[in-house]
Amino acid sequence: MNSPSQQNTGTPVGRGSAAPARAADEAPVIDFDKFKPTRSHVAARKRKDLFMRVLIVLAFAIACIPLVSVLWTTLARGFRRLNWDFLSHNMTNVIGGNPTPSGGYGGILHAVIGTLEITLGAMVISIPVGVLCAVYLIEYAGKSRLADAIHLLVDVMSGIPSIVAGLFAFSMFALLAGPGTLNGFEGSVALSLLMLPTVVKTTEEMLKIVPNDLREASLALGVTKQRTITKVVLRTALPGIVSGAILAIARVIGETAPLLMTAGYIVSTNANLFSGQMTTLPVYVYQEYSKYRANCPADASDGCVTSIPMERAWSAALVLIIIVLILNVIGRVVARVLAPKKK
Amino acid sequence: MHPKVPRRLLAALCATAMAAALAACGDNVDPNETPTRDASSIAGSFAGAGASSQQSAVEAWIAGFQKKNPDAKISYNPSGSGAGVTTFLTGATVWAGSDRPLSDDQVKESTQVCAGKEAFDVPVYISPLAVVYHVEGLEGDTHIRMDVSVLARIFDGKITNWNDRAIAALNPDLKLPDLPITVVHRSDKSGTTLNFVEYLKAAAPKEWKYATEENWPNDVGQGAKGTSGVISTIDQANGTIGYADFSQVGDLGTVDIKVGDSYTRISAEAASLAVADSTLEEESAGSNRVVLDINHTTTTEGAYPIVLVSYDIACPVYADADTARFAKAFLGYVVSDDGQEQAMRATGSAPLPDNIASLVQASVSKIAPEGE
Numbered sequence: 001m002n003s004p005s006q007q008n009t010g011t012p013v014g015r016g017s018a019a020p021a022r023a024a025d026e027a028p029v030i031d032f033d034k035f036k037p038t039r040s041h042v043a044a045r046k047r048k049d050l051f052m053r054v055l056i057v058l059a060f061a062i063a064c065i066p067l068v069s070v071l072w073t074t075l076a077r078g079f080r081r082l083n084w085d086f087l088s089h090n091m092t093n094v095i096g097g098n099p100t101p102s103g104g105y106g107g108i109l110h111a112v113i114g115t116l117e118i119t120l121g122a123m124v125i126s127i128p129v130g131v132l133c134a135v136y137l138i139e140y141a142g143k144s145r146l147a148d149a150i151h152l153l154v155d156v157m158s159g160i161p162s163i164v165a166g167l168f169a170f171s172m173f174a175l176l177a178g179p180g181t182l183n184g185f186e187g188s189v190a191l192s193l194l195m196l197p198t199v200v201k202t203t204e205e206m207l208k209i210v211p212n213d214l215r216e217a218s219l220a221l222g223v224t225k226q227r228t229i230t231k232v233v234l235r236t237a238l239p240g241i242v243s244g245a246i247l248a249i250a251r252v253i254g255e256t257a258p259l260l261m262t263a264g265y266i267v268s269t270n271a272n273l274f275s276g277q278m279t280t281l282p283v284y285v286y287q288e289y290s291k292y293r294a295n296c297p298a299d300a301s302d303g304c305v306t307s308i309p310m311e312r313a314w315s316a317a318l319v320l321i322i323i324v325l326i327l328n329v330i331g332r333v334v335a336r337v338l339a340p341k342k343k
Numbered sequence: 344m345h346p347k348v349p350r351r352l353l354a355a356l357c358a359t360a361m362a363a364a365l366a367a368c369g370d371n372v373d374p375n376e377t378p379t380r381d382a383s384s385i386a387g388s389f390a391g392a393g394a395s396s397q398q399s400a401v402e403a404w405i406a407g408f409q410k411k412n413p414d415a416k417i418s419y420n421p422s423g424s425g426a427g428v429t430t431f432l433t434g435a436t437v438w439a440g441s442d443r444p445l446s447d448d449q450v451k452e453s454t455q456v457c458a459g460k461e462a463f464d465v466p467v468y469i470s471p472l473a474v475v476y477h478v479e480g481l482e483g484d485t486h487i488r489m490d491v492s493v494l495a496r497i498f499d500g501k502i503t504n505w506n507d508r509a510i511a512a513l514n515p516d517l518k519l520p521d522l523p524i525t526v527v528h529r530s531d532k533s534g535t536t537l538n539f540v541e542y543l544k545a546a547a548p549k550e551w552k553y554a555t556e557e558n559w560p561n562d563v564g565q566g567a568k569g570t571s572g573v574i575s576t577i578d579q580a581n582g583t584i585g586y587a588d589f590s591q592v593g594d595l596g597t598v599d600i601k602v603g604d605s606y607t608r609i610s611a612e613a614a615s616l617a618v619a620d621s622t623l624e625e626e627s628a629g630s631n632r633v634v635l636d637i638n639h640t641t642t643t644e645g646a647y648p649i650v651l652v653s654y655d656i657a658c659p660v661y662a663d664a665d666t667a668r669f670a671k672a673f674l675g676y677v678v679s680d681d682g683q684e685q686a687m688r689a690t691g692s693a694p695l696p697d698n699i700a701s702l703v704q705a706s707v708s709k710i711a712p713e714g715e
Contacts, residue, residue: 093371093406096399096689101373109369137612180435182390182420253698264390267402269369276388277418287421292571295691296588306593 001250036047071321078318081105083310091267091279097294099303108316110269114184114278115323118263119253121188121273122195127245129192130199131234137200138207139229158197165193168259173262184270184278187263191255195248202244206237237336246331250324256282282319288313348602350388367637386414389669393419393427393440396534396588398655399470400681401440403689408676415669424534432456437670439656440467442534444624444634448675457658458713459681463631465703467677468653468686469693471614472539474598476584478505481517482596486608488513490601495543495550497584498526498561505582513601520582527576527585532557538637538651539586545639546648588651589614590691600649603642611693613647620646631659631706633699650693662714667712674707 037045057061073201080135085104094106169190175179210233235240264277265287288309296304305311391401398421418589422430424441427624428449432438435458445453453462474494481487489497496502502509506519512676529536534561543551553560567576570591577583577595589609601608607613620641624634629688639648655675661667676682683694695703 034447037395061463088369089371090369091371091402092369092409095403095685101375102371104371106371107369178435179433180430182435196408263422264418266416267405268416270416274415277390277420287398290421290569290571292569292574293591294691295399295591297688297691 026033032115036146038091069179073133074321075319077314079310079315081308081315081320086312086315090269096300097296097304097306097308098300105305105308105312106259108281108284108312108319109314110266111279111281111284112319112323113269113271114263115253115271115280115282115320116258117271118184118191118278118280119249122191122246122252125188125192126195129250130196131203131241133200135229135234136204139205139225139233141321154197154200155314157193158201160193162190162194163257163261165190166261167296168193169258169262181276182262182264182277184263185275188258188273188278190262191252194252194255194258198248198251199245200241202247203237203241204316206240206244207233208235209240229292236340241340242338243331246327249327253327254282254320256286259283260286276341281316285313285316285320288316359575360666378412381472381673383433384414385412385665385669387665387669388416388418389666389673390436390576391419391427391438391440392422392430392436393656394424394442394534394653395421396442396470396651397421397440399590400468400686400688403685404673404677404682407682407685408673412672413584415673417673425532425662428656431462437497437657437661437666438517438674438679439584441654441656442537442651444654445656446631452557453658458660460658460660461630462658463633463706464588464656465633465674465678465706466618466652466699467674467693467703468651468656469614469618470653470690471589471609471611471647471693471697472535472542472586472649472651473589473592473609474593474600474649475574475577475587475595476523476598477581478520479581480520485517486597486599487519487584488599488601488606491543491546492550494598494600495547496525498528498543498563498686499550499561500526501550511613522582525580527567527573527581527583528564529569529573530559530566530620531568534653535586535588535651539649541637542639542649545637586649600647602646602648603644605644607645607647609647611687611691614650614693615648616643616646617641617648618652619698620692625700631709632648633702635699657707657710659709661709662713664712667710671707671710674710675704678703678707 041310083104085102086107088109089100089104089107091106091112094100097105099105133154137147137150141150169186172189173183173186214232214236215228219225222230259280260283263280263283265279265283266277267279270276270278291309293306293310294308296306307341387593398419401419402423405419408417409415419440420427424443427436427439428441428445430436432449432452432455436699441464445462450461450523454460454514456462474489476482476487478487489510490513493502493513493539496509503524505522505524509624512517534557537555537557540551540560541555544553544555558561559566565576567573567585570587573585573587574591574593574595577585577587578593589597589611599608601607617634617638620643622636623640624636636650637648637650637655655674655677657670661670677686678695678700680694680700683700684691687694
């Protein structure tokens with residue numbers, strides 16, 4: 001605790017500087033001991049320091065509790081029914097709590113296919129549009145009014161409740177393809193609305209941090225603007241753009257409400273994104289939760305489980321978490337592979 | 344022949360085979376039991392939507408129907424009665440499930456999607472509603488007995504303790520605890536609530552003065568979302584009472600209801616008896632309709648008067664011949680003895696009583712494509 005006062009005595013008075021010795025003599029002598037913190041003061045500071053440390057650690061712990069609890073509960077409850085049979089079958093021919101001919105209790109194959117296809121569809125729509133929009137904002141628009149308007153719209157869009165996106169897609173398809181149309185692609189459209197602002201914003205941030213020197217060097221060598229953007233700017237920002245896209249996917253892959261309205265619910269596998277209803281994992285979890293309990297008739301075999309819908313819901317939730325995790329890992333790997341080499 | 348033709352043919356064949364394999368991907372079929380396809384088998388995609396109360400039963404029906412028609416893809420979206428009927432009236436679904444029969448306006452509106460004819464509704468799913476309670480020591484093999492007047496007063500907040508004299512008088516053999524009663528009801532709109540308050544209103548008009556609607560009418564007790572919410576709320580506290588679909592009751596206690604001079608324990612057969620004793624609503628507009636007016640004040644011995652009746656709504660005429668064939672076959676299966684048995688095994692519902700079943704089957708058999 002003495003170090004600050006020692007430093008103070010050393011430097012500002014200028015004893016070591018080139019100033020004349022007389023000036024130093026005439027200067028008022030400062031009694032730095034006066035500024036020394038008293039012992040009680042030091043103790044109070046220490047107490048305060050400790051208090052704040054504890055507070056911060058506590059806040060961290062509190063923030064971790066729900067996260068750990070959610071992960072742990074899902075793992076503990078979901079692990080029970082998570083096996084190959086669960087992953088490789090759909091829900092056809094599942095009657096009450098009775099086991100199916102393969103010895104399982106139905107599964108989520110159709111929901112996994114649905115989730116992956118619908119999310120892929122949303123990516124195909126929103127990533128090109130989002131990246132191009134960000135390129136326009138950073139490279140072309142400058143400070144025009146149109147750019148301000150787009151910024152505002154993107155901000156507003158990122159606050160759209162997901163159910164509104166679902167309503168939009170539902171009514172759009174009702175107008176284009178007849179009332180009450182439900183299919184997987186409709187779900188993709190709804191999700192792409194939710195992804196778009198995240199993609200635009202993260203890409204914009206990534207393009208902003210590409211050093212201007214790179215652009216100038218490229219242009220100075222006579223490279224056209226188009227090639228500068230595609231080969232230099234986007235190439236440099238690519239890892240960031242990829243992780244932004246992954247973030248956007250993680251945001252939408254667990255959406256239930258818009259998919260409930262647009263993609264529907266069916267027990268059999270439907271691999272066609274453009275026709276027929278499609279089950280997705282979040283919707284599956286919701287539907288199984290609403291069933292709550294399955295019936296076992298009095299003469300049912302021992303294999304009949306009344307609590308099977310809830311167990312299926314937990315396992316499906318666990319699979320959803322694992323899929324998000326895998327996507328994150330893929331995103332990181334892709335970002336690392338694509339990162340510009342540094343020497 | 345062009346040298347590339349065989350290779351292309353092979354590729355096309357493989358592609359079709361793959362698409363077919365992917366479509367049937369993961370179906371739970373018994374390897375020893377090949378599904379029977381014959382000339383009358385139906386193929387194609389068909390959609391229904393509506394009441395979530397029917398969901399488990401519809402899934403069982405779809406499974407049963409697909410045994411004979413493995414190429415029919417059927418979806419049922421349990422979006423709720425109101426949403427199901429609305430979707431049906433847009434023509435997007437083949438049939439709708441609903442906890443309520445069609446209103447006169449809806450019947451008129453249906454001519455737009457039914458090739459000029461009026462849609463009809465038939466009861467397909469009858470489920471007893473249990474009065475569920477959780478009082479420690481009075482569950483398992485013991486059942487508290489109540490009559491409708493006591494029930495109405497409990498759910499109206501007039502009887503507030505389990506050792507109330509009115510309950511004790513009906514249960515001389517039980518030692519009722521000194522414990523406040525907590526009523527648990529549905530907080531969301533629900534056909535279960537509607538059917539339960541209809542019973543209270545019909546059987547105890549003096550004690551139950553509220554209008555019958557799908558929302559819970561008073562401020563007594565505590566609301567919970569969905570049947571699962573009601574069951575878990577009842578399960579978590581001591582001294583709770585509520586109402587729920589029989590199949591969801593699990594280990595909780597159920598109340599024996601006084602019917603005539605005796606007490607009826609809840610069961611599918613008992614509910615079926617009460618429905619058999621009911622009359623048809625004559626004034627319902629439209630032809631072919633079978634709308635039940637449940638006899639809540641039945642005195643038939645062994646009948647259980649609190650039942651939920653869920654309807655299927657369909658067109659008598661469909662513009663598309665395939666859809667008509669599917670609707671006739673599927674609904675025909677649903678109301679057949681086989682179909683009702685399948686639902687009973689899957690959900691614990693009550694089978695349609697014979698007198699009603701024959702009416703319903705006659706209605707369904709009249710479904711036809713346009714122009715026939």
